[in-house]
Amino acid sequence: MAATPASSAPNGLRRILLKLSGEALMGEEDYGIDPKFLKRVAMEIREVMGLGMQVAVVIGGGNIFRGAGLARSGMDRVTGDHMGMLATVMNSLAMQDAVESLGMHARVMSAIRINEVCEEYIRRRAVRHLEKGRVTILAAGTGNPFFTTDTAASLRAIEIEADLLLKATKVNGIYNDDPMKNPNATRYTRLTFDKVLTDRLNVMDATAIVMCRDNNVPLRVFDLNTPGELLRIVRGEDVGTLVTNG
Numbered sequence: 001m002a003a004t005p006a007s008s009a010p011n012g013l014r015r016i017l018l019k020l021s022g023e024a025l026m027g028e029e030d031y032g033i034d035p036k037f038l039k040r041v042a043m044e045i046r047e048v049m050g051l052g053m054q055v056a057v058v059i060g061g062g063n064i065f066r067g068a069g070l071a072r073s074g075m076d077r078v079t080g081d082h083m084g085m086l087a088t089v090m091n092s093l094a095m096q097d098a099v100e101s102l103g104m105h106a107r108v109m110s111a112i113r114i115n116e117v118c119e120e121y122i123r124r125r126a127v128r129h130l131e132k133g134r135v136t137i138l139a140a141g142t143g144n145p146f147f148t149t150d151t152a153a154s155l156r157a158i159e160i161e162a163d164l165l166l167k168a169t170k171v172n173g174i175y176n177d178d179p180m181k182n183p184n185a186t187r188y189t190r191l192t193f194d195k196v197l198t199d200r201l202n203v204m205d206a207t208a209i210v211m212c213r214d215n216n217v218p219l220r221v222f223d224l225n226t227p228g229e230l231l232r233i234v235r236g237e238d239v240g241t242l243v244t245n246g
Contacts, residue, residue: 013053015161015163016053016056017056017156017160017162018045019059019165019166020060021062021169022088031063042095044231046104047231049104057136061084061090070084077145078145081141085112092137092138093117096135104135105133107136111144114140123160126156150205151208154217157212166230167221169203172240174203175187188241190241193209197209218243220233222239
């Protein structure tokens, strides 16, 4: 487990995993990476690290390629998913650069071997990086086609024994309907994993939700577009929607 003393970490937390979508990195841009957004996220991570937290990050690749979307256009699904994995490595390297530009240490670890660019993902080594205070960015999903980066985030959170999985979205939590389409949609403050599955509240894919449920990893869904939300969460404020086993 983490080496950070419990007394130095707020809200009983000491290790978190932050899941970012690739689309989030676009910020105000139409494609690719918005450097301003990337820097703001890195600054929020620095604030959280300053409270004694250990931070792992999983980033999607949808701002560059989406394997499932390419498959629907006629490309072989496995080929498309491999391209998506490489997109997550590109995003992870960008995040590493943003973090290091603020004076922190970061490591990118890939589930597929790209040893000239970043480290290979090994669970024990990832935990050691976290214990040494390095932002540990876990790239290339699970390394397997047909699995989303949401599932990768759940898997890595379980493997590194994270106290909380944070899913950053474009809305401030989970709603009973799409708040972008229905202005009367109601936001949940707390949910169980079973209700998320039963009601098909599509915040993450079902595999990711089941893995969190079966391994008792709490999930909090929040809006990263609102500055300071990440810091408020680790300080114990009731931000977004918390999903647990009840």
